[in-house]
Amino acid sequence: MSNTARVVAPIAGGLVTLLALGALSMSVNAGVRAAGQRLAAPQAEKPKVAVADHAEVPYCTPRFKQVLERVLHSCGLSGGENRRGCKPADVKTFASISDSDFNELFTPLKERGGVVLFDTAKDELDAEAKKLLADRWADRKGARYFFVVARASKTGSPEKNRALSHRRANSIMYYLKELSKDPEIEKKVGLLWLGNEFAQLSKEYCTWPNSRTGKKCDDESINRSAFVSWVDCRL
Amino acid sequence: MFEPKSRIPPAISLVASALGLSFATSSTLDYAAHLDRGLHDLHCSFVPGAAPTEAAEACRTAMYSPYAAFFRDKYWGGIPISLFALGAFTFFAGFALYLLIAGARAPRRAVGFFAAVGMTPLVASAVMGTISAVELGSFCKTCVGIYIASFLLALGVLLGALGLRGDDGGERPRGSWLVPAAFLLALGAVSLVPAAVYASSMPDHRPYLDQCGTLKKDPEAGDALSKMTGKRPVKTATFFEDPLCPTCRAFHQRLRAEGVLDRLDVQLALFPLDSECNWMLSSAMHPGACTVSKAVICGKDRAQQVLEWAYDEQDALSRAGKVGTPTLRAVIEKRWGAALLSCVDSNETKQVLNKHLHFATENGIAVSTPQVFLGKQRVCDEDTDMGLRFTLRHLAPELVP
Numbered sequence: 001m002s003n004t005a006r007v008v009a010p011i012a013g014g015l016v017t018l019l020a021l022g023a024l025s026m027s028v029n030a031g032v033r034a035a036g037q038r039l040a041a042p043q044a045e046k047p048k049v050a051v052a053d054h055a056e057v058p059y060c061t062p063r064f065k066q067v068l069e070r071v072l073h074s075c076g077l078s079g080g081e082n083r084r085g086c087k088p089a090d091v092k093t094f095a096s097i098s099d100s101d102f103n104e105l106f107t108p109l110k111e112r113g114g115v116v117l118f119d120t121a122k123d124e125l126d127a128e129a130k131k132l133l134a135d136r137w138a139d140r141k142g143a144r145y146f147f148v149v150a151r152a153s154k155t156g157s158p159e160k161n162r163a164l165s166h167r168r169a170n171s172i173m174y175y176l177k178e179l180s181k182d183p184e185i186e187k188k189v190g191l192l193w194l195g196n197e198f199a200q201l202s203k204e205y206c207t208w209p210n211s212r213t214g215k216k217c218d219d220e221s222i223n224r225s226a227f228v229s230w231v232d233c234r235l
Numbered sequence: 236m237f238e239p240k241s242r243i244p245p246a247i248s249l250v251a252s253a254l255g256l257s258f259a260t261s262s263t264l265d266y267a268a269h270l271d272r273g274l275h276d277l278h279c280s281f282v283p284g285a286a287p288t289e290a291a292e293a294c295r296t297a298m299y300s301p302y303a304a305f306f307r308d309k310y311w312g313g314i315p316i317s318l319f320a321l322g323a324f325t326f327f328a329g330f331a332l333y334l335l336i337a338g339a340r341a342p343r344r345a346v347g348f349f350a351a352v353g354m355t356p357l358v359a360s361a362v363m364g365t366i367s368a369v370e371l372g373s374f375c376k377t378c379v380g381i382y383i384a385s386f387l388l389a390l391g392v393l394l395g396a397l398g399l400r401g402d403d404g405g406e407r408p409r410g411s412w413l414v415p416a417a418f419l420l421a422l423g424a425v426s427l428v429p430a431a432v433y434a435s436s437m438p439d440h441r442p443y444l445d446q447c448g449t450l451k452k453d454p455e456a457g458d459a460l461s462k463m464t465g466k467r468p469v470k471t472a473t474f475f476e477d478p479l480c481p482t483c484r485a486f487h488q489r490l491r492a493e494g495v496l497d498r499l500d501v502q503l504a505l506f507p508l509d510s511e512c513n514w515m516l517s518s519a520m521h522p523g524a525c526t527v528s529k530a531v532i533c534g535k536d537r538a539q540q541v542l543e544w545a546y547d548e549q550d551a552l553s554r555a556g557k558v559g560t561p562t563l564r565a566v567i568e569k570r571w572g573a574a575l576l577s578c579v580d581s582n583e584t585k586q587v588l589n590k591h592l593h594f595a596t597e598n599g600i601a602v603s604t605p606q607v608f609l610g611k612q613r614v615c616d617e618d619t620d621m622g623l624r625f626t627l628r629h630l631a632p633e634l635v636p
Contacts, residue, residue: 009332013331018329021325029436031268032432039271049603051599141589
């Protein structure tokens with residue numbers, strides 16, 4: 001028995017080692033080759049990973065985006081044209097929307113934005129206006145565009161008010177440039193000046209956050225203004 | 236103690252070798268599965284042959300670490316160390332079977348040889364266990380399985396060797412001096428075969444390395460990114476990281492272990508996966524990451540120091556973040572003082588972090604961290620762990636010492 005063991009033992013040990021080694025090597029080879037085949041011809045699509053993008057919040061309804069996209073495209077904000085901003089006739093044409101519907105679209109931005117108020121026939125920003133602008137500008141979150149919708153009151157001719165609201169929009173743009181020092185600000189800020197011809201605000205808008213809280217506000221003064229807000233939509 | 240003729244020591248060695256073989260096999264096959272650059276579940280259990288699972292963080296940490304494989308410059312992912320264990324345990328199993336059958340007829344020199352080489356897995360386990368504790372901070376269950384098998388094997392061979400002391404009468408043959416030399420040669424060959432098979436069948440990963448896109452927009456001063464400049468920078472890089480992301484921490488540790496961080500000039504864009512500041516998430520994946528990111532921004536010249544502190548203390552910071560912002564602020568203040576905390580609370584810092592996030596948006600990066608760009612070339616996610624060194628060697632050889 002002991003002599004048999006002496007012969008059988010090394011053979012059994014060696015055989016088991018070789019068999020196990022062979023089986024394991026084949027298993028390793030199969031595992032590596034299978035991975036190589038999956039690499040060359042993936043069977044399953046890679047799981048899709050979300051891509052970083054601007055914010056898209058519930059108020060970005062198709063109608064809202066349609067109007068803003070038309071305005072953005074037509075008023076030179078997208079596409080790198082030289083034109084900067086839109087005057088009342090443009091907005092009327094491009095937005096294809098009634099005055100009240102246009103204003104209604106901005107209702108969800110009541111708390112996000114603010115109304116910068118101006119003195120009669122003036123376009124200078126006072127300290128409160130600058131503070132409101134700085135606060136709103138700083139609160140960008142995931143927004144891509146910052147909208148400025150400047151207006152003028154009914155007093156005076158349409159031409160004069162159109163020019164006045166244009167200057168008001170520009171005052172805001174200049175201040176934002178100075179504040180942000182952002183070389184790409186032109187691609188972020190959309191200017192609309194409506195004069196007194198389109199989408200005048202009613203007295204109810206006096207309750208919106210504005211730069212002259214607590215001061216007299218009526219149908220006339222609320223339109224000596226510029227509504228400003230970041231817009232959290234992918235346009 | 237066992238008698239000289241006892242078959243119990245080789246039986247223990249055989250069981251131990253089979254156990255080690257089982258753990259080494261599942262570890263090797265897990266490693267090989269990842270050669271397709273996909274993410275797979277891992278066998279990470281004290282039970283040999285247990286089903287693979289997603290909850291295998293410690294095993295993944297070990298697998299992705301620089302200590303898991305050799306020749307990582309030459310082969311994508313390297314040659315896993317478990318392959319050598321596979322070969323060695325195969326040899327030990329065969330040898331233990333031989334001693335078990337031979338019993339008292341086995342030469343003294345064969346038993347002595349087995350006692351000497353049978354201790355080596357325990358020595359290797361001690362080294363790897365120390366690395367796990369000191370460098371990785373976690374123990375993978377499969378690795379612990381191999382440590383236990385190594386201990387049992389050492390026990391078996393030691394008991395076998397002690398049995399020789401009771402056999403001074405010479406019933407057991409001495410055996411030739413050539414016997415240990417031949418066995419040693421066989422051990423070397425058997426240990427190398429699986430590694431050779433693995434290396435010879437590996438797919439070529441080079442065509443995939445530069446297929447993951449480029450940075451669309453270079454960082455500019457207006458993006459206000461943080462800086463991490465190494466001691467001898469030779470290459471620019473842009474990282475998108477979340478200080479409370481475990482994968483980012485592991486990636487950072489790998490770069491440090493590879494000595495790569497010192498050779499990089501990194502523009503760091505903080506990308507916290509926390510909905511408090513990051514609009515791209517509907518809920519916070521890492522609560523508190525926005526606050527900690529602001530702390531990194533406030534670190535300014537010490538941004539890297541703050542980031543590395545956040546990684547070192549990530550578990551505690553994550554717990555504090557889940558409790559609430561005041562708790563997290565207290566932890567930050569305790570380490571970095573009131574001045575830094577006041578910076579964290581400022582509107583300016585909030586805007587800078589917002590610029591980091593917009594930089595990510597402009598580059599359309601994946602909402603997943605870390606995202607790594609060497610120069611303008613994006614490093615694929617699957618190349619930031621197992622294949623990191625191979626990838627660096629091919630995409631930026633100047634970074635690999």
